[in-house]
Amino acid sequence: MKRLLLLGILLITAFASQAQDSLMIRKFFDEALVNGQCYENLRYLCKNVGSRLSGSAGAQKSVDWSKKLMDGYGFDKVYLQEVMVPHWVRGAKEQGYIIDGNKRIPVAIAALGMSVATPKAGITANVIEVQSLKELETLGEAAIKGKIVFFNRAFDPRFIETGAAYGGAGDQRFAGPATAAKYGAAGVIVRSLTEALDDYPHTGATGYDPKGINIPAAAISTIAANKLSTMLKMRKLPLIKFYFKQNCQHLPDAKSYNVVGEITGSKNPNKFITVGGHLDSWDLAEGAHDDGTGVMQSVEVLRIFKATGYRPKNSVRAVFFMNEENGHKGGIKYAELAAANKEEHIAAIETDEGGFTPRGFSFANATPAMQKDINKNWKKLFEPYEADRLVAGGGGTDIGPLKETVPSVMLIGFRPDSQRYFDIHHTPNDVFENVNKRELELGAGAISALIYLIDQHGL
Structure with a gap:
């Protein structure tokens, strides 16, 4: 009888937790879709800053503006990570x-x-x-x-x-x-x-x-x-x-920066969940989908948490990596500093496949048992938003170096619909006008939901 009673309590607790998670995720999506700011932030990045190849004046302008944007949101910490990057000119x-x-x-x-x-x-x-x-x-x-x-x-x-x-x-x-x-x-x-x-x-x-x-x-x-x-x-x-x-010309390496914004964890301030994309872009266009959408979704996650009153247990960082396109120096520097500061990273999520309709996430280093549990526990929560493909796969170029310096980290890739991405990837056609506002906002909601679930339940 006691065992049946205990089982009943556990089931009730599990259902209550799922219901709470469902309500919170709905709040994140509502905030993203009704009050979302990532689309207008992307407009500014594309139209007022423009192309941002590492070492260029546009790259430095994007760093200055990004830090100002994060400061304006009132995150607990906003800072720059200095990194030397290649400077190639077309x-x-x-x-x-x-x-x-x-x-x-x-x-x-x-x-x-x-x-x-x-x-x-x-x-x-x-x-x-x-x-x-x-x-x-x-x-x-x-x-x-x-x-x-x-x-x-x-x-x-x-x-x-x-x-x-x-x-x-x-x-x-x-x-x-x-x-x-x-x-x-x-x-x-x-x-x-x-x-x-x-x-x-x-x-x-x-x-x-x-x-x-x-x-x-x-x-x-x-x-x-x-x-x-x-x-x-x-x-x-x-x-x-x-x-x-x-x-073309190869000029001496230039000083640049990763831009980092953080909400400090209420219980585990020294444990981190990172979400990021790359701030640099090729010089042919505005770098809208590659990867303006990714960095704007990343900062939007932190804004959504503040707007909905969600205070994460673990520290959550939005990182705008510099130099993904032609050197990966920003991702390498972030990983080096994480190791030097002895930071414990629970998960790192990269959004660098465009701002199209969210389909789910890929988990780069989950065991088969972990992958099964992730789907068992979370798939139904993502189903209402059609972002429930939780699969094994890659994480991303910028977060990849973390695996070498912080072996315990789970690397995760945000996976939007892929059918249109390579039509505009690295071309003069990668402009703001080719980003759909609603698709971009749905992605921000989905990433917020995943980070919330990791923060609440771990992996």
Whole structure:
């Protein structure tokens, strides 16, 4: 009888806790949807600050404004974390042409981030089209030397989650130029990493071998890539050449900052839940979805907690990381300081996949048993908001270094709908007008709900 009574008490307690959680989560979503400020904050960041590539005047302006924004919300702590970042400058607009005999056909290109410049007169050379890094090895120096290597592997449309397609095609941008240089290539052009068929070239960082030769590299739009590929198939190789010119510069590293806002925990001030995105952006546009939406959602979580009167038991931080796009120095610095200060991090959540409709969260280092419990306890709470996909998966670039310095931390990625993200990712089209207010606010509500649940119940 006593055991039955105890079981009944436990069930009643569990139901009461779930009911309380449901009511609190509803309050967070109501605040986000009725009084949300992340959309207007994003408007200011995009339209009054603009692009924010690390080391630029725009990046520093964004740091100054972000700190002022957090100070204005009256968080318990607002401060900067100094970090040295790369300072790469694109220079004058790139030029690209397909040369067919005497005809010069202009095409849309954009230098890859961290690329070197071409000679002042540009590069003109025959083109060799490849589908993979492995193909370079098969062709060898005899076929590649002196030519422009054209990486033309498209997104695989069979992936439902488009981030998987991005990962599948991304090595040609990340490592293609360095690999081609080993075989004597004069330069590299890479098909833009998107399934969209348009004339927006997608930039993004490339990496060089510190001991190798650096060759210029540019992204080419998908329409232009298709045109070039078709022409190469129709003509004999010597007839089709490619010309491109770009004016990039590598300047000395610059001083910059992560921007941090914090609500101090009422019971465990030395235990932390971090939520963040990256403040820097590529220079081609306003960095709206990548990652203005992420940083504005992060600060909105803290604002929502204050507005609804929720005082977390553990300290909750919103972090605007600097230099995710071309160096990851902000995430590395945050992790270093967390270790140096002997901070205990319960969880770190990254929002860097755009401000689209929230679908759920991915847990990077949950055991199968933990993943099962997370779904058992929390899935139903997220179902009314259609954000209940609580799955195993990645956390994010900026929070990743925490795992090395604070091994106990749970790394979590916010997972919005992915279908449109890579249409605008790293392009001139990543502007405020392409962000939907309601979708952005729903994401802020979902992230607030998850942090509340972690704060109340742990993982």
